[in-house]
Amino acid sequence: MNSLKNKVVVVTGASRGIGAEIAKLFGREQAKVVITGRNRKRLTQKEENQNCLAVISDISKKSGMKKIITLARKTFGRIDIFVNNAGVGINKPMIKISEKEFDLIYDTNLKSVFYSFKELLPIMKKQKSGHIINISSMASRIGVPGISTYASSKAALNALSEGVANEVRRDNIKISVLAPASTDTNMMSNMSGESKSPSKAKNKLTVTEVAESVIYLAKQNQNAWTSMTHLRPLAIKK
Ligand code: NAP
Numbered sequence: 001m002n003s004l005k006n007k008v009v010v011v012t013g014a015s016r017g018i019g020a021e022i023a024k025l026f027g028r029e030q031a032k033v034v035i036t037g038r039n040r041k042r043l044t045q046k047e048e049n050q051n052c053l054a055v056i057s058d059i060s061k062k063s064g065m066k067k068i069i070t071l072a073r074k075t076f077g078r079i080d081i082f083v084n085n086a087g088v089g090i091n092k093p094m095i096k097i098s099e100k101e102f103d104l105i106y107d108t109n110l111k112s113v114f115y116s117f118k119e120l121l122p123i124m125k126k127q128k129s130g131h132i133i134n135i136s137s138m139a140s141r142i143g144v145p146g147i148s149t150y151a152s153s154k155a156a157l158n159a160l161s162e163g164v165a166n167e168v169r170r171d172n173i174k175i176s177v178l179a180p181a182s183t184d185t186n187m188m189s190n191m192s193g194e195s196k197s198p199s200k201a202k203n204k205l206t207v208t209e210v211a212e213s214v215i216y217l218a219k220q221n222q223n224a225w226t227s228m229t230h231l232r233p234l235a236i237k238k
Helices: 017-028 040-044 062-076 099-127 148-171 186-192 207-219
Strands: 008-011 032-037 052-056 081-084 130-135 173-180 225-230
Touching: 008 017, 008 062, 017 032, 017 081, 017 207, 032 040, 032 062, 040 052, 052 062, 062 099, 081 099, 099 130, 099 148, 099 173, 130 148, 130 207, 148 173, 148 225, 173 207, 207 225
Parallel strands: 008 032, 008 081, 032 052, 081 130, 130 173, 173 225
Antiparallel strands: none
């Protein structure tokens, strides 16, 4: 297992939900953590010490991704691990979803990762190391009505990641995909239309469970490509 102490880690979409927890757990491992999001207030509240940098930025824009990577390197000198976590989901059947909504989902969930690859791969190649961890979704593997656009953006993310992993394996760059099942966050309650309540949350993953999987991936001395699905263990009724 690799130590994460002093590793430079970037987590996109760290202003709340899964990303905030991922950043917190990397902080506990004594990594240097760059947290990103668009909401200045929520993000800067989480900028705890000199080993943490908050970057306000829209990752669906090429300039937004460039800003994050430039500031992370300017502050900490390198990037060891980059977690593409920021994402959006809209629950609407195909007949109702607009082109604008389709573009928003694809620009946020897929094009942002393309921008990150274009910026990061030359840097990591020069460093002769790097790990990019992309947060997909179990929805990418099953046909759930109402979220076909979201699910297809994540399925494309899986394919993009696996292909790129095979392109860069000789450069000691690793690409991982983590596909969690339903997780108790704002996105989940917005997409399912359910209120965030303790009883509804019972069947969902917690943000900590998902973040622990990311830490597990980051610590592994694994091959160039890892794809992992994180499911909630089924509760056994007695
Ligand atoms: P969330 O609570 O809605 O948080 C989303 C995060 O992404 C926020 O920090 C938000 O920050 C950021 N974000 C969204 N659009 C952005 C943009 N254009 N530029 C910069 N930041 C942006 O969602 P979550 O449930 O934690 O989801 C995190 C990831 O896990 C997503 O990729 C999602 O698809 C995936 N996932 C979630 C579930 C689930 O059930 N919750 C299951 C499987 C996979 P700002 O608002 O500050 O910009």
